[in-house]
Amino acid sequence: MKRREFVGLTGLATGALFLPSIPGLASSPVDPARLLEAVDPAIKKRLADAALNAAKSAGATYADVRIGRYLNQSIFTREKQVQNIASGESYGAGVRVIANGTWGFAATNTVTEAGMAKAAQLAVQIAKANAKVQKEQVKLAPQKGYGEVSWKTPIEKNAFEVPVKEKVDLLLAANAKALDNGASFVNSALFQINEQKYFASTDGSYIDQDIHRIWPTFSATAIDRSTGKFRTRDGLSAPMGLGYEYMMPKAADKIAGPSGTGLIGYRNSYDILEDAALAARQAKEKLTAKSVVPGKYDLVLDPNHLGLTIHETIGHATELDRVLGYEANYAGTSFATLDWKAKNAPYGSKLVNIVADKTQTGSLGAVGYDDEGVKTGEWDIIKDGKLVDYQKTRDQAHIVNQDHSDGCSYSQSWRDVQFQRMANISLRPGKEKLSVDEMISKVDKGIYIAGRGSFSIDQQRYNSQFGGTVFYAIEKGKIAGILEDVAYQTNTVEFWNSCSAICDQSDYRLFGSFFDGKGQPSQVSAVSHGSATTRFNGVNVINTARKIG
Template sequence: MRRRDFVGLTGLAAGSLLLPSLPGMGGIFVEPEQLLDTIDPALKKRLADAALNAAKATGASYTDVRIGRYLNQYVFTREKQVQNIVSTESFGAGVRALVNGAWGFAATNTVTEAGLAEAARTAVAIAKANQKVQKTPVQLAPQKGYGEVSWKTPIERNFFEVPVKEKVDLLLAANGKALDNGASYVNSALFQVNEQKYFASTDGSYIDQDIHRIWPTFDVTVVDRTTGKFRSRGSMASPMGLGYEYLTPRASDKMAGPQGTSVIGYKQRYDMLEDAALAARQAKEKLTCKSVVPGKYDLVLDPSHLGLTIHESVGHPLELDRVLGYEANYAGTSFATLDWKAKGAPYGSKQVNIVADKLQPGSLGAVGYDDEGVKTKEWDLIKEGKLVDYQKIRDQAHILGQKESDGCCYADSWSSVQFQRMPNVSLRPGKDKLSVDEMISKVDKGIYIAGEGSYSIDQQRYNFQFGGKVFYAIEKGKIAGMLEDVAYQANTQEFWNSCAGSCDASDYRFLGTFFDGKGQPSQVSAVSHGSSTTRFNGVNVINTARKI
């Protein structure tokens, strides 16, 4: 049996990580050193031309080909032992063809000229069948070809070149720090993803991209053996579009918490050992801290928390396919319809300026070109509180009377058809110099929140509730101790209209997710959300431990 024909499945003994299904886990088991192999771009061009020529010969007016090699390595540990190490490879090609205004798509793991030509003919045949039932022809925004170009995530150290032992030693050292600081249980993991993507189209583009992403994470639990109570705190790390250098901390990337709190933020580097030790101490502190009194509070939200609120209440509702109702079954549609936008209702206060992009260095969404061969860019979504645009791809631009795609088309595998996915969506920092301590000093009654927690949001991305990892009371401009059982409730307009401003760019940081799900069949994508610490006035806070 050929190596690439073998499909391996694995059970991830991932402890209490409770992670979603992982992309690439249906790939094959490979030796780590084999992940360093590369494929000659000239060979990929010859394979792509075979598909483009076959599609044109059988009636396609437009065709694109994606040849993808998806490499993943996952390392899992718990306390003092290694639970699992998995390396996978998935390799194949997908062909999309447009015939008389209808799409057809076919994929193959037979990556030969004959295999891709056959996939192209199948895609054309499917398109011809689809055109019989399609009422409205597809209209593609024009796109110039770029010829032969390439793009690579700017990394300093390829994580596949790092010995597995070094990665295991780091995770076990982090576990040890947590245990030394009072943790009863701890598990940790390291996710490493490399997408080698080659795109070619009849527009004249041959685009070779090498994309790297990394995510270190852990979960710490402290148990009070006398009372049986327990509390947990997860990692404050954000997944990033970086290499293994992300796990080599620098003093310039550490950010102390506000007014002496033990919350620590990170920019382009992450100190996993320090965070694990801190997590154990904070989990222990949670056992005895005060429970929040429900009421109205001014919230000071750290970027490690605010990114998730941006994702759910801005990122998803401004995806044009949700707005139009094309995407509905998976996580709903959007309140921010074209009619709603036309009425000019404010999305937020004048301090709210939110942009979309696939450019920011270190972000998960950073690529040179999307999966339709569109060069990526930055564009405004919300400007001074007003909704000004949505996220769209080539076959959606005409709906808004626009002439170009935003470059946010993506597929999570060579075997998946590409469709509209969320780019990085970020809140611009404040223009005036303002530190976190200065922001807190002006809050009379508030709560500082850091880290992601549980959340809920309705099917139109309007009414929501968000928790966090750690909470600190603010009283008369001072941090007044840790709280627990905190969640805030609002609707999207009320919340963003309560925004009173953000700290300056020196506090700007990312929160990201490896597993943003969308579509049926489901696909996942990786996306980052940047912000500085931001204040929201008069937000309703509930106590999650109280019975109603």
Template sequence: MKRRDFMGLSGLAAGALFLPSLPGFGHALVDPARLLEPGADVAQKKRLADVALNAAKSAGAGYADVRIGRYLNQYVFTREKQVQNIVSTESYGVGIRVLVAGCWGFASTSLVTPDSIAATAQLAVAIAKANHLVQKEPVQLAAQAGYGEVSWKTPIQQNAFEVPIKQKVDLLLEANARALDAGANYIGTSLFQVNEQKYFASTDGSYIDQDVHRIWPTFSVTAIDKTTGKFRSREALSSPMGLGYEYLTPSAAEQVAGPAGTELVGYKQRYDILADAALAGKQAKQKLTTKSVTPGKYDLVLDPSHLGLTIHESVGHPLELDRVLGYEANYAGTSFATLAWKAKGLPYGSKQVNIVADKLQPGSVGAVGYDDEGVKTGRWDLIKEGKLVNYEKIRDQAHIVGQKASDGCCYADSWSSVQFQRMPNVSLQPGAAKLSVDDMIKGVDKGIYIAGAGSFSIDQQRFNFQFGGQMFYAIEKGQITGPLEDVAYQSNTQEFWGACHSVCDQSDYRLFGTFFDGKGQPAQISAVSHGSATTRFNGVNVINTARKIG
């Protein structure tokens, strides 16, 4: 998946046309009932893992790890009054990684038998020995104590695969009806459900069994002026979540009212797709006659449903250590935040900017107990009071920055893919002082409130950028005065985060996320969340995206 496609899948009016980009595409199509059948038990997986580890050591590996993975996916697509597609997939296999004389080797197999696994381990060792002919520097793997036999599971209340497909379809079709009744001409709704059953074992002495669940309901509505041919759209304000089907059980206690004058609602651990679809239909129609923005400098008040994408691109990616070191230069660029840049002590943002990585954040799609090289996950500071203090790294990178341990940022999107450094959940911390969105807006003389993620562009060093959104509202003398259209803001990472004036408190904190963060060659995707409360940035350059130049 290309970086530019990051948000493309949130607008699924063409539902099934996006299937080649989805997790599990190319996996075996199965009956939905298959998704509820139990996989191999832990004892059986341990026996198979030991076959791999013993075969690798006997062939000459100094270190080896094995991942036995069962990946389950279900996607439901509807449009207006019909079902477009329902897809259920399963993939099961084994990936084995070895270290021989300082060189990595990797091989995988879908034939999960002792003989096949032993042969695959031997192949991985042979590949590592071949790599030794061209590798210039040996891999230095940070020490990692084994955990023995442990397990971790996403704390869901209801497995989405247990919910009858008819119930899911009925919900999506009702959302479509609500949007059409409110003024939309077209709507496409989608429900993504993912279950990763992963077993990891290594020669360090870890045997880790994990059961990871994710869900994402989303839609795109479009309204058309049939006289002029003009059209406008509005995407769902949902977020992918590390939750079960309970995410689609609305609860007023889990909602955050948008600022006065917007009708918007922010969602936490529960999402009301029916209410959001109805409002989206109304707002898409209103956009047809909404006035266009006047370019200039504005104070921006950014909702978490919008700010998450900016965090992803201008903080999450540039602090991936492999980008910093230049290893990812051929796929969506490197990073301005090099080790030399960090050593200068230059500010990444204002003192209000405190950004953390957290692989255990409740409800996040990136939450796991252990990463894909057996490291127990946790939380650490990336930016503290505006200063860059750390990066995101894995076991063979830690020594480069003088650290002795991995951050637990290793991930592979399949048993057949080699694990490598991926972005953890990266989130802006809420302000310590009590501050509501309405109170924040009262202090803005000339500004724009932005909700929802839209188009974006960022350069190869993750520095200069432009971001759009879904809904825009003018702020004049401390009040929202009405909607705007054709808004995008331009800045660079240092300038933008340096303009951070204030952050609302914990009561407004929400998650944004994606299932489809692309990286690597061959490309892999991963799921990641970004939390924040509504945040104000002063004096940001806003352009009009509808105006022609010249």
């Protein structure tokens, strides 16, 4: 079958798969236009009230309902071929209650008034059974009801409205750019997610939200066929909480990287064709690059790299459930315990100011309200180098003597219970004007690192090792060529205390994690981490290609 026929037929089949039994969406199963229609909030309110009333009648002192419709589409290509186009939809409801001071949860894909009431009654039964072994009753921070409100990701173009063929053609064009510039192999992908979420609670909230996320990515590989040696350079995109406008590059969104690298930083739009061409050239350059000499270096870290380090060493370390040991069996604990915080020891240098923010436009974690109906906002995690707060949900606030939630509750779907997930955790940019080239000019012996790479970190989020995508030597204030086999080893406190300079707001960009895993059963969430290019002095660098012994 020709590619054009394949894409056309796949789009038609997708339309048939996307239409379950959803109230108000009855239509021909091959009418793609119907896929974009949302369920009427009035219908969802009636369904939610059926669950809330049933829960209270069964003995619940609190109840919340989440009705969710989740759309996703993933497109995969390699060189000149389409490998796969996968589209899916999930629709159902989850009911969470407190009865006899204990949580209970049940979910259903029978989204009718009778089905919702039945799920609510089951949730109460589960809560009462759990209460027999519960040691302490649940204490919820107070939360006012907001009535009927709504929130939408401020997108310009819905990715699900864009024809599949147009998206496939863009990915294949990126592949062609990589091949034309020296790549031996290239694959690319485009992930798109739309969460249509409705929340209602006995506090009096009825919240309708429409959330969009998108992630284009690729990997270009160059091979030296005479030696069999190969090197890869991945795309430097960041997954974003935006629509398809992210794939429509604007010159104003581009930020030049260090002189001598050709790198471009992208803010609110991404030029996949430009990045693919550069990636192929850099992959070829890496084939003959010098291998790093181990030692102490000043590191200049691009936001697309530093975001992962922030995620692992601060984002996870300051989740209160991990701090309290709730995640110890699966994901580990944190060195940043309540006792450690009480010592007022420096987490980083005085330049380090880390903020949690679930309202930042374009970020993956941006929502108007969390999955407990808490209005989201911004708060300090680290201020002037000192740990000042954690990330919390309603039933955790009292543990740290606070009377409010931070709005950190999230569930990946209607069938999974919501629990504490990471907010957008970002490093505030420097206050003084400082460009990347100016920062590099003050480095005598250093390495510039861009892009995410392999990493390792211990169960307490303390000792770690991070690689990257592309590395450049810095010698006497100048970029001095590409390097290979670079990784840095450090511990969290040592690393952040070595922070010596941060570029200003004009260099600020977002890094993102599209599939961040946590919990048992495991769930994924999406979260962004913002920063400007940042310098760290005297960090231990190892050579990953050298054998020990």
